[in-house]
Amino acid sequence: MNARSRHVRQAMAPVESKHAGLWITLAVLGMFLVLALAFSYVGWTSSSDATGHQMQQMSTSGYVAMTLGIVATLALGVGLMTLVFYSNRKGHDEDANADRSR
Template structure:
């Protein structure tokens, strides 16, 4: 029963992927072409987003290795 549910879920998700891809391609083909400066701006924005995302992920790994993500601790004894 459990494997059947997984196959049904996988089939449903695959059908949704095919439908979304078909819709995106049909809209893309129906739209007028973009001028050259638009393609340049779009490419530059994509590169900037990719570089900033990679940089943020690198900072996450760096801070984790250096111990900056550890909870704050104190060596002092508590007052009574």
């Protein structure tokens, strides 16, 4: 083995270990996602609670209210994040920090 190939292998070792950590992290997060979806499906489709009493199904107006709540929450989150990025790009964040340094 020559010095160049040994140097290349040593330089590539940290990159390979970083990719391994990334794949392990993605695998664990994927497992959590599958477990959350399975738990949600079982909870959504069960027709009785833990004591065996029959549960009432959600009405159409309940689904509409839930959908409107989700849409409003997402719109609020997107709007606030848009303002954060806009403020950062226009330099307003630096102006606020300049006032503190006085």
